[in-house]
Amino acid sequence: EAGVAQSPRYKIIEKRQSVAFWCNPISGHATLYWYQQILGQGPKLLIQFQNNGVVDDSQLPKDRFSAERLKGVDSTLKIQPAKLEDSAVYLCASSLRLHSSTDTQYFGPGTRLTVL
Amino acid sequence: AQKITQTQPGMFVQEKEAVTLDCTYDTSDQSYGLFWYKQPSSGEMIFLIYQGSYDEQNATEGRYSLNFQKARKSANLVISASQLGDSAMYFCAMRDMNTGNQFYFGTGTSLTVIP
Numbered sequence: 111e112a113g114v115a116q117s118p119r120y121k122i123i124e125k126r127q128s129v130a131f132w133c134n135p136i137s138g139h140a141t142l143y144w145y146q147q148i149l150g151q152g153p154k155l156l157i158q159f160q161n162n163g164v165v166d167d168s169q170l171p172k173d174r175f176s177a178e179r180l181k182g183v184d185s186t187l188k189i190q191p192a193k194l195e196d197s198a199v200y201l202c203a204s205s206l207r208l209h210s211s212t213d214t215q216y217f218g219p220g221t222r223l224t225v226l
Numbered sequence: 227a228q229k230i231t232q233t234q235p236g237m238f239v240q241e242k243e244a245v246t247l248d249c250t251y252d253t254s255d256q257s258y259g260l261f262w263y264k265q266p267s268s269g270e271m272i273f274l275i276y277q278g279s280y281d282e283q284n285a286t287e288g289r290y291s292l293n294f295q296k297a298r299k300s301a302n303l304v305i306s307a308s309q310l311g312d313s314a315m316y317f318c319a320m321r322d323m324n325t326g327n328q329f330y331f332g333t334g335t336s337l338t339v340i341p
Contacts, residue, residue: 143329152230152317152331153271166328199269213321214261215329217271 114218135204249318
């Protein structure tokens with residue numbers, strides 16, 4: 111079974127530029143998550159989808175970050191314009207279903223973003 | 227308040243020895259899940275082990291076991307027979323029904339296995 115796919119793996123941009131990350135979850139997984147992980151910290155949830163609907167985006171900085179999962183499968187996270195403090199690893203994860211405390215999240219390899 | 231607390235920023239263990247990584251959690255829910263992930267320097271979060279709040283036995287997965295003490299709200303990870311490849315960051319996470327099944331992660335413990 112293929113895991114969660116993410117691209118690109120690395121991205122270097124200058125501040126005020128735009129950047130987009132792509133994620134393809136494990137086949138059949140209804141729930142998709144985007145996390146931001148700043149160096150030395152645990153992952154912080156940015157947005158959570160159930161199929162193509164947003165379940166939780168309370169921690170997404172909506173003035174510059176946006177995400178979509180139009181067909182309920184793959185997803186794109188965009189930052190426009192980027193700031194220095196956006197330098198982090200962006201992790202995508204998926205799980206089979208939403209309403210279960212037992213459901214395990216599986217993570218992709220992440221995209222390491224450096225903003226200069 | 228912190229949902230997940232990992233009090234050991236860094237740990238060292240001799241190769242082939244066992245090591246315990248501490249994790250305490252905070253929830254008022256009766257139904258929740260506890261997870262441990264390993265994050266090597268490559269960055270990917272690798273799922274290791276899961277413990278459900280209603281599970282009566284401690285979870286085990288190969289060399290990994292979870293020492294679950296519900297009354298103390300602790301879910302420590304035990305790695306037996308440490309290997310050099312175990313050197314990584316380890317994150318404890320919790321998911322409970324109160325938070326819409328959102329995952330909460332601790333700050334992680336960096337484990338270094340010494341040859």
